[in-house]
Amino acid sequence: MKLDPKRIFSALLVVGLMGFLTGGCEETPWRARRGNTLYLTSPDPIRTLDPAIGYDTTSWTYERVILEGLLDYDDEANLIPAIAESWEVTPDGRTFRFQLRRNVRFTHGREVVAEDFKYALERILNPESTSPGAGFFKNIVGASAFIDGLADQVAGIRVPDSHTLEIELTQPDVSFLNVLAMPFAYAVPREIVEAHPEDVARHIIGAGPFKLETWHRGKRLRLVRNPGYYRPGVPGVDAVEVQIGIPDFLSIMMFERGEIDVSSIPPPDFVRITQDPRWQPCLRSRPQNSTYYLSMNCELEPFTDVRVRRAFNYAIDKEKIVRLLNGRAVPANGVLPPGMPGYNPHLKGYPYDPVKARKLLSEAGIPEGYEIEFVTRSRPAEVKITEAIQQDLKEVGIHADLDPVAFPTWLDLSGRRGRLRFTFNAWFQDYPDPSNFLAVLLHSDAIAEVNSNNRSFYSNPQVDRLLDAASGLTDPQKRIDLYRRAEEIAVRDAAWVFLFHPTDYRLYQPWIEGGEIHPVWPLRLEVLRVKGEE
Amino acid sequence: MGKRLITRLVWGALTMLGTSVVTFSIAFLIPGDPAKMYAGEQADEETVERIRQEMGLDQPVPVQYLRYVGRVLQGDLGESLITHEPVLLAIWRRFPVTALLALGGLFCWLLLGIPAGLLTARYRDTPVDRTVLVLAMIGISIPTFWLGRVLQYELAYARGWFPVGGYRGLPHLILPCLTLGLVGAGYYARLVHSNLVETLHQDYIRTARAKGLPEWIVLFKHALRNAFIPILTIIGLDAAALLSGVVFTETVFALPGIGAQAVQAIFNLDVPLIMGTVLFSAGLVVLVNLVIDLIYPWVDPRIKGGV
Numbered sequence: 001m002k003l004d005p006k007r008i009f010s011a012l013l014v015v016g017l018m019g020f021l022t023g024g025c026e027e028t029p030w031r032a033r034r035g036n037t038l039y040l041t042s043p044d045p046i047r048t049l050d051p052a053i054g055y056d057t058t059s060w061t062y063e064r065v066i067l068e069g070l071l072d073y074d075d076e077a078n079l080i081p082a083i084a085e086s087w088e089v090t091p092d093g094r095t096f097r098f099q100l101r102r103n104v105r106f107t108h109g110r111e112v113v114a115e116d117f118k119y120a121l122e123r124i125l126n127p128e129s130t131s132p133g134a135g136f137f138k139n140i141v142g143a144s145a146f147i148d149g150l151a152d153q154v155a156g157i158r159v160p161d162s163h164t165l166e167i168e169l170t171q172p173d174v175s176f177l178n179v180l181a182m183p184f185a186y187a188v189p190r191e192i193v194e195a196h197p198e199d200v201a202r203h204i205i206g207a208g209p210f211k212l213e214t215w216h217r218g219k220r221l222r223l224v225r226n227p228g229y230y231r232p233g234v235p236g237v238d239a240v241e242v243q244i245g246i247p248d249f250l251s252i253m254m255f256e257r258g259e260i261d262v263s264s265i266p267p268p269d270f271v272r273i274t275q276d277p278r279w280q281p282c283l284r285s286r287p288q289n290s291t292y293y294l295s296m297n298c299e300l301e302p303f304t305d306v307r308v309r310r311a312f313n314y315a316i317d318k319e320k321i322v323r324l325l326n327g328r329a330v331p332a333n334g335v336l337p338p339g340m341p342g343y344n345p346h347l348k349g350y351p352y353d354p355v356k357a358r359k360l361l362s363e364a365g366i367p368e369g370y371e372i373e374f375v376t377r378s379r380p381a382e383v384k385i386t387e388a389i390q391q392d393l394k395e396v397g398i399h400a401d402l403d404p405v406a407f408p409t410w411l412d413l414s415g416r417r418g419r420l421r422f423t424f425n426a427w428f429q430d431y432p433d434p435s436n437f438l439a440v441l442l443h444s445d446a447i448a449e450v451n452s453n454n455r456s457f458y459s460n461p462q463v464d465r466l467l468d469a470a471s472g473l474t475d476p477q478k479r480i481d482l483y484r485r486a487e488e489i490a491v492r493d494a495a496w497v498f499l500f501h502p503t504d505y506r507l508y509q510p511w512i513e514g515g516e517i518h519p520v521w522p523l524r525l526e527v528l529r530v531k532g533e534e
Numbered sequence: 535m536g537k538r539l540i541t542r543l544v545w546g547a548l549t550m551l552g553t554s555v556v557t558f559s560i561a562f563l564i565p566g567d568p569a570k571m572y573a574g575e576q577a578d579e580e581t582v583e584r585i586r587q588e589m590g591l592d593q594p595v596p597v598q599y600l601r602y603v604g605r606v607l608q609g610d611l612g613e614s615l616i617t618h619e620p621v622l623l624a625i626w627r628r629f630p631v632t633a634l635l636a637l638g639g640l641f642c643w644l645l646l647g648i649p650a651g652l653l654t655a656r657y658r659d660t661p662v663d664r665t666v667l668v669l670a671m672i673g674i675s676i677p678t679f680w681l682g683r684v685l686q687y688e689l690a691y692a693r694g695w696f697p698v699g700g701y702r703g704l705p706h707l708i709l710p711c712l713t714l715g716l717v718g719a720g721y722y723a724r725l726v727h728s729n730l731v732e733t734l735h736q737d738y739i740r741t742a743r744a745k746g747l748p749e750w751i752v753l754f755k756h757a758l759r760n761a762f763i764p765i766l767t768i769i770g771l772d773a774a775a776l777l778s779g780v781v782f783t784e785t786v787f788a789l790p791g792i793g794a795q796a797v798q799a800i801f802n803l804d805v806p807l808i809m810g811t812v813l814f815s816a817g818l819v820v821l822v823n824l825v826i827d828l829i830y831p832w833v834d835p836r837i838k839g840g841v
Contacts, residue, residue, distance in 0.1 A: 135578035408566030
């Protein structure tokens with residue numbers, strides 16, 4: 001037989017392609033829905049599942065269903081009992097006493113006792129754990145001595161009996177209950193942590209609704225139902241399968257093809273998706289408890305003058321920014337987002353008024369064409385916003401010099417004292433309490449030389465006094481009154497340019513139930529169900 | 535032969551040392567604070583400071599570098615600042631996907647490129663030749679990420695023939711391999727073409743034809759083998775290009791390989807992981823070139839350790 005080269009190559013080509021195509025066909029098909037499993041993607045890597053280390057929404061989403069804490073939140077973000085059956089706070093707001101539920105078990109079989117919570121908290125405070133959450137627990141009596149190695153236990157965490165836990169604070173702070181509802185404070189079994197000191201995250205065991213089955217870092221995570229979970233009927237699915245590292249633009253395509261059950265909506269697809277009647281019933285939204293703002297360094301010219309800070313507030317058209325975001329936000333009039341206890345709907349803030357802005361600037365002696373460096377983060381969505389701000393400022397005679405930098409760079413610069421004059425910022429709630437915005441961001445104690453959370457380096461003794469007084473109150477209404485007064489002053493002082501509060505949008509496949517967006521936990525895996533599956 | 539191998543190995547080691555110095559310096563010239571990235575945006579100052587000390591980031595950069603090299607020599611590439619995963623393990627776990635993708639891409643390069651080159655050389659100055667060369671030029675000029683997005687949209691999203699992205703098995707690799715392959719294939723078609731055209735004008739080819747050998751034997755046995763030596767060199771050099779193509783392709787299709795991981799590491803200023811990936815890739819390129827060097831004598835018996 002005479003061999004024709006063309007034939008040989010076409011044969012090779014066909015064989016190669018066939019092999020390639022069939023090679024994968026026995027693998028799970030990528031589309032079909034199978035049983036009572038939830039299919040998800042995560043744009044960001046899951047950094048960790050170790051509750052002492054995780055401090056980002058992605059890690060928390062999974063940590064909080066593998067582990068279980070003393071307290072959790074109901075649908076309206078009110079604290080509810082979890083492992084703590086009941087609790088009481090002493091009238092001085094300094095001591096908390098928790099009664100633990102009996103017969104709650106870790107997935108390796110042992111009962112959860114008060115000692116497990118004490119261990120979890122001391123682990124966070126131990127400098128060796130390098131826990132980013134340590135700062136939240138420094139207020140416990142004896143924490144400083146423990147951190148400095150002067151004591152081998154934290155005196156303020158006491159275990160009178162196996163099912164009672166007592167925590168004493170140096171300063172009264174009722175928001176400490178919220179701190180205890182953060183995954184940092186969830187129970188971990190000491191024997192598991194000590195058996196795997198090098199990689200706690202991979203071997204994590206908790207008392208939550210799911211247990212970890214497989215986790216290939218950066219690739220995939222699989223959780224399966226904890227059959228011994230103490231709340232009946234929870235979780236709603238047998239397993240959760242997560243593909244990690246899938247960016248939003250891909251996840252929306254995968255969602256539309258039915259490959260996954262839940263997806264966020266990237267900005268370029270937003271209008272198309274929300275206007276498509278096919279997706280209307282699948283759409284859920286909720287205002288996010290976060291605030292985007294421009295910090296104006298009150299320690300540096302020209303922002304030492306309150307008139308300039310007010311002028312900047314009047315000069316920037318927030319409605320326009322909201323339109324740029326396709327309406328996925330509400331304009332901010334103050335510090336607290338609408339979903340936050342203490343949010344003040346009557347706060348007037350600064351309406352768009354370029355004439356007033358010009359007047360204030362000229363009173364403050366700012367010349368036409370005044371130049372100011374505007375450091376921003378180079379995320380594409382934010383660049384669009386900052387360009388709009390630049391335009392608005394130009395209208396009132398301010399030339400803002402845009403300087404977009406990479407996120408890590410911005411993070412470093414923005415917290416350095418005396419470094420940046422004017423920059424773009426955002427704050428997301430750690431827990432739903434006004435102190436988590438006002439005290440953390442605007443108290444003069446929050447000013448630091450590096451890594452300052454008070455990015456405007458704003459200091460007003462009157463605000464400090466109100467915030468200090470509020471943190472000691474146990475009466476919720478009186479507390480909120482004080483926080484509102486502090487916020488009003490901060491707004492009057494124009495500590496920031498208050499920009500907007502984003503709205504979260506998410507898509508759930510029609511066969512998924514329970515997909516309301518929660519005010520604290522963006523994605524609650526334990527409440528989701530697949531229709532028609534038990 | 536032995537001497538050449540040793541020389542090559544020494545050069546390889548020097549290449550990697552140089553690469554590590556440059557990468558380390560760049561990582562520290564970029565403003566940004568790894569401790570703060572590790573601690574999270576909202577961590578308080580004291581906590582960040584403690585983490586910085588715990589990680590040794592408070593030491594001068596040269597000290598940090600020397601410590602790093604010391605550990606690397608003992609086989610310890612450190613831990614990722616973000617995930618705490620040992621870097622070597624992080625790379626090793628994701629390498630299979632990258633390797634499959636790179637091999638699949640290379641396979642497409644050669645599978646499409648060589649026949650196309652053969653065809654154009656054999657039918658030189660005919661419409662076949664011109665069409666294939668124009669297609670090849672288009673292939674060369676298309677950026678990987680663009681082609682990837684187009685294939686992804688048309689074949690996966692709009693038609694559902696392939697998975698859109700992610701990785702749950704081999705079907706997820708078809709489109710990425712094709713993306714990588716189509717771009718490189720054009721280049722190889724050109725390469726085979728120009729080498730063959732030259733070879734086909736040699737006297738020994740005319741002799742072979744004059745002997746009455748069938749054309750396919752002339753092409754394969756006589757011409758292609760000779761034309762293959764420069765192509766082999768280029769494959770070695772292209773190992774680096776392949777790796778960078780892998781970075782784009784993995785990012786477009788969200789494949790969990792070392793390329794996508796490296797991009798993430800850069801965004802997070804995860805210095806140990808960046809360093810590890812660069813060293814690993816440099817090592818890979820050195821290794822591939824070494825292997826190619828060793829294959830030469832087999833392809834061309836005239837080369838016997840003398841070059």
